[in-house]
Every structure is written in structure tokens, then in C-alpha cells.
Amino acid sequence: MSPNSELQTQLDEASRDYEEFASRGLKLDITRGKPSPEQLDLAGDLLTAVTADDVITPSGVDARNYGGLEGLVELREIFAPLLKIPTDQLLAGGNASLTFMAQALTFATMHGTAADDRPWGEGPRKLLCPVPGYDRHFALTESLGFELLSIPMDEEGPVIAEAQRLAEDASVKGMWLVPMYSNPTGITISPKRAAKLAAMPAAASDFTLLWDNAYGVHHLRDEHVENIDILNLCAEAGNPERPWIFASTSKITLAGAGVSFFGGGPLSVDWMKTNLGKISIGPDKVNQLRHVRFFGDSAGVEAHMRKHAEIIAPKFDAVLDALESAFGDSDLARWTRPDGGYFITLTTMEGIADRVVKLAAEAGVKLTPAGATHPYGLDPANNVIRIAPTMPVLEEVELAAQGLVACLKLASYEKLLAG
Known part of the structure; x- marks a missing residue:
């Protein structure tokens, strides 16, 4: 034949x-990575975790009232060790980490960053995008006027030589990353590659790693790698403000009623709080208290x-x-x-x-x-x-x-x- x-x-x-x-x-x-109804059912008790006569947090905060822009300390203490972020360098917000991403990028475009107060929007701005990658990252940054530059991925993460070559352009302001179980490949960045990204030379003085740790606790197997302490790696490399870390419980508890997180270097967290203070008097602390009661501690997560x-x-x-x-x-x-x-x-x-x-x-x-x-x-x-x-x-x-x-x-x- x-x-x-x-x-x-x-x-x-x-x-x-x-x-x-x-x-x-x-x-x-x-088509999309949504939790199943059976997964959402696992968090059913979240809906009754706070009652009308029990709204005071362990630290004495009335969760119903204004204030607490950084989010409940008890919630941040639960997730800080899981995300490898010190509690005082972690902010807790509303239900979507994508909102934190949009806010951080908008603030940088309008006002500059903690590492450089020159607004990104004053000139051309580009972001490196590992591919295959996350479509919502791409859509968000395209909508904010960024040019998107594709970076190939290998089994350890973004190809460092190509990233470094492109970062020689001062208009390249940062790089998207999903470090653990990347969307959509499932690749986890190796500690060696993460260290290189932390120390990588860049023409932009405030080159930023947009570290979207969306799946940092979403293990399928009992044996699994640990989250990378990117804050420490960047600090050791002399770039303490390089990472902006994002995460949420959207695929942990209730997708439409979770909590989100922003972490970074000390100056970046202060920068984020200062800018957030112009548009918010504080997050939904009642929902955050629900999560505190529901999980109890990191082991509960x-x-x-x-x-x-x-x-x-x-x-x-x-x-x-x-x-x-x-x-x-x-x-x-x-x-x-x-x-x-x-x-x-x-x-x-x-x-x-x-x-x-x-x-x-x-x-x-x-x-x-x-x-x-x-x-x-x-x-x-x-x-x-x-x-x-x-x-x-x-x-x-x-x-x-x-x-x-x-x-x-x-x-x-x-x-x-x-x-």
C-alpha cells in the first residue's frame, strides 16, 4: 500500500x-478554567461563617465598618506563609486578583512606581508575555496601551536569553509570569530560572515581574514542589521592588466571592496602599472574616x-x-x-x-x-x-x-x- x-x-x-x-x-x-459545582460546594460553610452578632475579628476590628485598607491581619497571616510573603508585605482585597493587576498597572502608567516615579504612560510601554500564556493578562495590558512581546517558554520557564535581550529596551517595563502550574501549560518555574529573572539586567530602572501566583496551592498530587520565595530572591539580587505578587481564593472557595492578594517589596506595598487610598476606604472585611473563620489557619487551606x-x-x-x-x-x-x-x-x-x-x-x-x-x-x-x-x-x-x-x-x- x-x-x-x-x-x-x-x-x-x-x-x-x-x-x-x-x-x-x-x-x-x-473552554475556561472554572471550578465545578462540586468544588464550590466544598466552601458552602463560608456563607454562614459570619453572623450578625459575631462580626468582631480576633484583633478587635468591627468587620462591618470602614477602614483597614490593607485587609484583615488574620487573613493575611493565614496566606502569608503559603505565598512566601511576610504578613506586613501582603495586602488582602476583593474577590478578583485581576482587579489588583489592573490597579497596579494603571497606577504605574499614571504615577510611576515605587522604584521610579516617572509615569509609564509618558512614553511607549511594553510587557514581555511568556507563551503559551494567559489570555486575560494579554487583554488587560493591551487595553491599557502596552505593546505585548512574546517570550518562548521551556520546561523551566521563560527563556532567559530572549527576555534579557528584549529587556535592554527601556520601554520594556516588565514581564507577566504564572510561576506555579502556569496557565495554560502547567509549567512551574524552576528556582534557578526564578533567580535569574530576579537578577536579570534591565534598562528600565523599575522593570517589574508581574508574578501571578494564581495556582500556588492548587496541587493535583500529594508530592509537589514548593512556592518560590521571589521576594527574597529579588532582594538578594539587589532588586527588592521588582516583584508584584498577585493571588486569590477565586478557585479555592467561591469564584465570585473570594478574596485577592497583592504582595511586593516594602516600598511597593506602601506605594500600592497610597494609591488605593485614593479610590477605596477599605475592602470587604466581612467576606475576609468569613474566610478567616472558614480556614482557621494555613493548614486549613x-x-x-x-x-x-x-x-x-x-x-x-x-x-x-x-x-x-x-x-x-x-x-x-x-x-x-x-x-x-x-x-x-x-x-x-x-x-x-x-x-x-x-x-x-x-x-x-x-x-x-x-x-x-x-x-x-x-x-x-x-x-x-x-x-x-x-x-x-x-x-x-x-x-x-x-x-x-x-x-x-x-x-x-x-x-x-x-x-
């Missing part, structure tokens, strides 16, 4: 498998996250098992095998990611749009697909994985046969 005849046979088989799957009329969605892992780890395994069974002995695709976080990254043959996504949509499986993992929604190789298996029930994840396999086979053999 000629190579083309063999490929045609494989394409015909893939087409039949796809048509059979599409005929089921399913409606499955693995860790115990809670083990329950999350019990729910979502089988969903990750279902996707990984389906991909391994279908493509483990081929070179049609490769994929990440994360030990935490919310995503799996699938890398296809070049030029077919959008075709896979389109086929999946037509078969009843919604995937994140191709290109979403890159600045401006443009993946030059058109070969990266983000998979988010957490939201559906396990049976639906298994079905979605079957559909993904069928779509990927069909698109791959179409490509190979077309030459």
Missing part, C-alpha cells in the same frame, strides 16, 4: 469516527485544597489517558502533564489548531479559541489548544476527550494527506 493510500485509509477511519461522535448531539464545554484535588485530578487523568491512548505512539501531537493548576496544553501539527477547534464545535465540544494563548489572539504556528477539564462532571470530560481525539485525528490526517 502506498503512503498516500495508507493516509487515505486513516483519514476515512478518522472521518467515520468523527461523524459517529458528532451524531450524538452532545453539548460539552471545556491545604486540607481544603486536597479535597479539590480529589475532585479534579480524575478529570485531568481522563484527558491525559485519552490522549496517550490515541497518540502515545505517534508524532501527531504532544501535550503537557501538569501536577497542578487548571489546564492542559495540547500542541498539534502546525496550522491545524483552528481546524480542530472548529471541528469540535460542530461536534458539540466547545474549546478555547485557537490563538487565545498568545498576545493579540495570534498563534504564529496555529498549533496550541488550551484544555480546561475542571468544570464538567467526569463523565462529560471523558466524552469531551473522546471528541477531541476524533477531531485531532481528522484534522491531522487531512493535513498530512494535503501534503
Whole structure:
């Protein structure tokens, strides 16, 4: 049999498998990294953790009133060791860390930073964006007038040589990073790479690491790496104000009613508080007190996250098992095998990611749009697909994985046969 005849046979088989799957009329969605209802149920007691006659914090603060811009000290004490941030260098805010990110970038654009009071908005401003990366980071900074520069990733994090080369331009103000279980690859930055980023020369005197530690406690396995103390690494390198650290409980407790965190060097925290004081008289301390009562201490957070892992780890395994069974002995695709976080990254043959996504949509499986993992929604190789298996029930994840396999086979053999 000629190579083309063999490929045609494989394409015909893939087409039949796809048509059979599409005929089921399913409606499955693995587009975004949302907690499942079962995960949200784990935090049900949060809703009754504060009552009308019990609103005073252990330190004597009436959680109902104004003030306390830095957030409740009891909450900060719980999360400080988990995030490797001293309590007095950690602020607690509202439900979205993305809001803290937008505020910090806006303040820097208008007023400069703790390390340099020249406003970023006075001239061209650029940010380095490791790819594949987080689409909300890209959308936020693009909306604020930043030019986005892609940085390739390897297994240890952003490629340092390329980052350093681009940082020789003084208009490059910083770099986005998801250091633990990166969105969407699941890569965790190595301590060695983090140390290099902390010490990396940069033309901008206030070059900033936008350290979005969104998944710092979202482990899927009992054995896991520890969070990196980026504050200490930067201080040792002579750049104590380089990191801005962001985190939240959005995927820990209730996604719409969590708490967020901002951490940084001493001057950066004072800078953030000064600017926040112009737009807020304090965060929602009642909700923060709920979290204090619900968790109790840092160990309570860790115990809670083990329950999350019990729910979502089988969903990750279902996707990984389906991909391994279908493509483990081929070179049609490769994929990440994360030990935490919310995503799996699938890398296809070049030029077919959008075709896979389109086929999946037509078969009843919604995937994140191709290109979403890159600045401006443009993946030059058109070969990266983000998979988010957490939201559906396990049976639906298994079905979605079957559909993904069928779509990927069909698109791959179409490509190979077309030459």
C-alpha cells in the first residue's frame, strides 16, 4: 500500500469516527478554567461563617465598618506563609486578583512606581508575555496601551536569553509570569530560572515581574514542589521592588466571592496602599472574616485544597489517558502533564489548531479559541489548544476527550494527506 493510500485509509477511519461522535448531539464545554459545582460546594460553610452578632475579628476590628485598607491581619497571616510573603508585605482585597493587576498597572502608567516615579504612560510601554500564556493578562495590558512581546517558554520557564535581550529596551517595563502550574501549560518555574529573572539586567530602572501566583496551592498530587520565595530572591539580587505578587481564593472557595492578594517589596506595598487610598476606604472585611473563620489557619487551606484535588485530578487523568491512548505512539501531537493548576496544553501539527477547534464545535465540544494563548489572539504556528477539564462532571470530560481525539485525528490526517 502506498503512503498516500495508507493516509487515505486513516483519514476515512478518522472521518467515520468523527461523524459517529458528532451524531450524538452532545453539548460539552471545556473552554475556561472554572471550578465545578462540586468544588464550590466544598466552601458552602463560608456563607454562614459570619453572623450578625459575631462580626468582631480576633484583633478587635468591627468587620462591618470602614477602614483597614490593607485587609484583615488574620487573613493575611493565614496566606502569608503559603505565598512566601511576610504578613506586613501582603495586602488582602476583593474577590478578583485581576482587579489588583489592573490597579497596579494603571497606577504605574499614571504615577510611576515605587522604584521610579516617572509615569509609564509618558512614553511607549511594553510587557514581555511568556507563551503559551494567559489570555486575560494579554487583554488587560493591551487595553491599557502596552505593546505585548512574546517570550518562548521551556520546561523551566521563560527563556532567559530572549527576555534579557528584549529587556535592554527601556520601554520594556516588565514581564507577566504564572510561576506555579502556569496557565495554560502547567509549567512551574524552576528556582534557578526564578533567580535569574530576579537578577536579570534591565534598562528600565523599575522593570517589574508581574508574578501571578494564581495556582500556588492548587496541587493535583500529594508530592509537589514548593512556592518560590521571589521576594527574597529579588532582594538578594539587589532588586527588592521588582516583584508584584498577585493571588486569590477565586478557585479555592467561591469564584465570585473570594478574596485577592497583592504582595511586593516594602516600598511597593506602601506605594500600592497610597494609591488605593485614593479610590477605596477599605475592602470587604466581612467576606475576609468569613474566610478567616472558614480556614482557621494555613493548614486549613491545604486540607481544603486536597479535597479539590480529589475532585479534579480524575478529570485531568481522563484527558491525559485519552490522549496517550490515541497518540502515545505517534508524532501527531504532544501535550503537557501538569501536577497542578487548571489546564492542559495540547500542541498539534502546525496550522491545524483552528481546524480542530472548529471541528469540535460542530461536534458539540466547545474549546478555547485557537490563538487565545498568545498576545493579540495570534498563534504564529496555529498549533496550541488550551484544555480546561475542571468544570464538567467526569463523565462529560471523558466524552469531551473522546471528541477531541476524533477531531485531532481528522484534522491531522487531512493535513498530512494535503501534503
